[in-house]
Amino acid sequence: MKRKSITAGLLSLGLPLAMAVSGIGTAAAQDHPELTGDDLERANTIYFQRCAGCHGTLRRGATGPDLLPETSKDLGQRRLERIIALGTEGGMNNFDGILDEEEITLIATYIQMEPVEPPEMSxxxxxxxxxxxxxxxxxxxxxxxxxxxxxxxxxxxxxxxxxxxxxxxxxxxxxxxxxxxxxxxxxxxxxxxxxxxxxxxxxxxxxxxxxxxxxxxxxxxxxxxxxxxxxxxxxxxxxxxxxxxxxxxxxxxxxxxxxxxxxxxxxxxxxxxxxxxxxxxxxxxxxxxxxxxxxxxxxxxxxxxxxxxxxxxxxxxxxxxxSKEFLHDGFFDRTGRYFQIAANFSHHMVFVDTHTRKRVGMLNTGEIPHPGPGANWDDPECGPVAGTVHLGEGRMTAWGNDPEGHPDRAWQTCFSVETDGPGLFLRTHPNSPHVWMDQTMHPEPDVNQWVMVMNKQTRELTPVQVTDLPAEYDAVATHMEYNQAGDEVWVSVWARGRGHLEAGEIVVFDDKTKEEKARIKGLETPTGKFNVYNRKKHIG
Missing domain, CATH: 2.140.10.20 (C-terminal (heme d1) domain of cytochrome cd1-nitrite reductase)
Structure with a gap:
């Protein structure tokens, strides 16, 4: 099947967006920049792919601030372009390696226009x-x-x-x-x-x-x-x-x-x-x-x-x-009874008993928790625990999650360790002595191209370099997954830089020695990966 552009696909399904793309019937004022035709379609596509996840389809804000005209017009075209290119200290990454100058200009103009609500879908x-x-x-x-x-x-x-x-x-x-x-x-x-x-x-x-x-x-x-x-x-x-x-x-x-x-x-x-x-x-x-x-x-x-x-x-x-806003990703404890999910910009993990269908706890773990698929393991002090890395700081926090065997530890912080930078994912396996965690959200390659490996017994951290691609590749190490036996860890190299997308690869490590075993090349922007056996058995 031939794939349509995002905007073209929406055009075929609803009149309101068709009117918006054609420039008819929008509420855009005449005293600020406007886009029409191909430029508007291109800006729509870029915004959808790169911005909507944090700022919302309607640009009213979500985990990121609103991008409505009353806010963005005051900043002006030049400052908006600079913010998009360089990012912000509040956590927005830089796009100067992902978008070219023309695309940055388009998006800066686009977010000064009135947003148009897409149609519903029956x-x-x-x-x-x-x-x-x-x-x-x-x-x-x-x-x-x-x-x-x-x-x-x-x-x-x-x-x-x-x-x-x-x-x-x-x-x-x-x-x-x-x-x-x-x-x-x-x-x-x-x-x-x-x-x-x-x-x-x-x-x-x-x-x-x-x-x-x-x-x-x-x-x-x-x-x-x-x-x-x-x-x-x-x-x-x-x-x-x-x-x-x-x-x-x-x-x-x-x-x-x-x-x-x-x-x-x-x-x-x-x-x-x-x-x-x-x-x-x-x-x-x-x-x-x-x-x-x-x-x-x-x-x-x-x-x-x-x-x-x-x-x-x-x-x-x-x-x-x-629970709390803003719910994101979660995972179950090893029994499959308790659900653990990040309310990330509320800085909490939330815990639900799916048997009684009630919330049983909430815990402030640090700045913007993001566990991804999460990790469960046994800690020598606290017994069964789970953990999360954080988008807002270089930290992994572990909490007790065994209310039957260790009720005094349940849904309370067991310990926290500092990493070199904020991350997206952590992962472990019952056969492994380690917990692997990435540092994807740090802006510098000498941190975000490395991962941290924690010894479950000593809590000692060891940095492991995954790749050393030049800055123009805008490459980060992200998302770990074990193989079926639990003796290998696969780490994605997500190359995002313009003209370098196919430089992505997966690096396979020996879990015991932390030494590289193989590289799987020719992968365009690999991110998450899911081992069939481990996922169907809910291992990790």
């Missing part, structure tokens, strides 16, 4: 963009290759709009399959055979690892801007439903897991913890609960964790669990 419109490439009855009944597919790494190739399927035994790239743009995460069927991805463009895809080569079997667009996906794993509903969450429109959609046919859509607009109405209440993260037929729908701006019972989707039962 199930009928979703079905117009739903395709089954291989009917379920025509799928293979056994693997069509002799590879150890349970040790495959399903790898996001962010800016290519692809997933790379990499053989963990041979380190070969088995295939690259087209998915949505800037996939954030991939989730597995209960047996690990099928993988579901959600692109930032709202494209939900299903991949079959048994095919030779692995390929997409179905897809559907459930939003214009989206982020996460989950699969039902419980009881008689195992592998029956897939849920996708939208940033815009702010809603979640339940689809048939076999074909991805959209079945139900539910808006997430509502009130935050202060009782203020939130129009752009985005679905940040989605999870299946191991112990009940429910999905966890985390509504970013309202601070509401919705536990949605899928046992009867015609009569949805929803528990609304109040």
């Amino acid at each position: 199930i009928a419109e979703m079905k117009d963009r739903w395709t089954v490439f291989v009917q379920p009855e025509d799928l293979p009944t056994e693997p069509q290759h002799d590879r150890n597919w349970e040790n495959f790494f399903v790898t996001i190739l962010r800016d290519a709009g692809q997933m790379g399927i990499i053989d963990g035994d041979t380190k070969e790239v088995v295939s690259k399959v087209d998915t949505g743009y800037a996939v954030h995460v991939a989730k597995e069927s209960s047996d690990g055979r099928f993988w579901y991805t959600m692109g930032r463009d709202g494209r939900l895809s299903k991949i079959d690892l048994w095919m030779d080569p692995p390929q997409v079997t179905a897809e559907v667009w459930i939003a214009y801007d989206a982020r996460d996906v989950a699969v039902s794993h419980y009881g008689e509903w195992q592998d029956k439903y897939v849920i996708g969450g939208g940033y815009w429109p702010p809603h979640f959609v339940i689809t048939d897991a076999d074909t991805l046919e959209p079945l139900k859509v539910v808006s997430t607009r509502g009130y935050n913890t202060d009782g203020e109405y939130v129009h752009e209440a985005r679905v940040a993260a989605l999870y299946n609960t191991p112990g009940a037929p429910t999905f966890l729908v985390n509504v970013k701006e309202t601070g509401q964790i919705w536990q949605v019972d899928y046992s009867d989707i015609d009569n949805l039962r929803v528990e609304m669990i109040e």
Whole structure:
């Protein structure tokens, strides 16, 4: 299927945006810069790809400040360009290595214009963009290759709009399959055979690892801007439903897991913890609960964790669990009962008992926690713990998460260690003596191209260099994942600089010695990667 530009795709689905792109019917004043035609479409695309995640589709602000004309016009074109190019001390990264001068000028102009609200999306419109490439009855009944597919790494190739399927035994790239743009995460069927991805463009895809080569079997667009996906794993509903969450429109959609046919859509607009109405209440993260037929729908701006019972989707039962804004990513403890999620710009981790469907704790861990897929391990002092790195400071904080065996430690800080810079991800494995953590958000290559490895017993940190690419590559080391055996750690090198996207690679380390074993090259902007066996067994 030929991929449309983001704006062109939206144009085909709604008159309001079509009017905006053509310059008709906008509320833009005449006393500030304007864009029309190709320049406006290009600016729309850049904003969607690089800015909307933090500042919101409607530019009203989220984890980043608002970018509305009443704010941006006062700053002026030149100062806006400088801020975009150089970043800010508040945490916005510099874009001078990612966008060229013309693109920076376009975005500085764009954010001085009145924002236009994109259209809503109905199930009928979703079905117009739903395709089954291989009917379920025509799928293979056994693997069509002799590879150890349970040790495959399903790898996001962010800016290519692809997933790379990499053989963990041979380190070969088995295939690259087209998915949505800037996939954030991939989730597995209960047996690990099928993988579901959600692109930032709202494209939900299903991949079959048994095919030779692995390929997409179905897809559907459930939003214009989206982020996460989950699969039902419980009881008689195992592998029956897939849920996708939208940033815009702010809603979640339940689809048939076999074909991805959209079945139900539910808006997430509502009130935050202060009782203020939130129009752009985005679905940040989605999870299946191991112990009940429910999905966890985390509504970013309202601070509401919705536990949605899928046992009867015609009569949805929803528990609304109040926590803190702004919900982001989370993970379960090793028992699968307790859910641990970052309310990142509230500087808290939030803890939910998914059996009682109630919040059991909140903890200030440091400046902007971001655990990604998280990590659980045993600490010699506190017993079972989990941890997070932080976007706002070089720190990893661990807390107790065993309320039955260690009630005095539950949901309380066990210890904290300082790293050299703020990070995005940490990861471990039961067979490993280590916790690996990245420092992706530090601005300097001599920090962000290194990772920290912590000894679980001594809490001692050891820096490990992943790459040494020159500054023009704008490359960072990010996202660790163990192999099936738990004796290798795979780290992505995300090269973001103009003209250098294909310099991305994955560096494979021996976990015990921390020595490099292999490099998998030729990967365009690799970020997250998911080992089939570890993810289906919920290891780490």
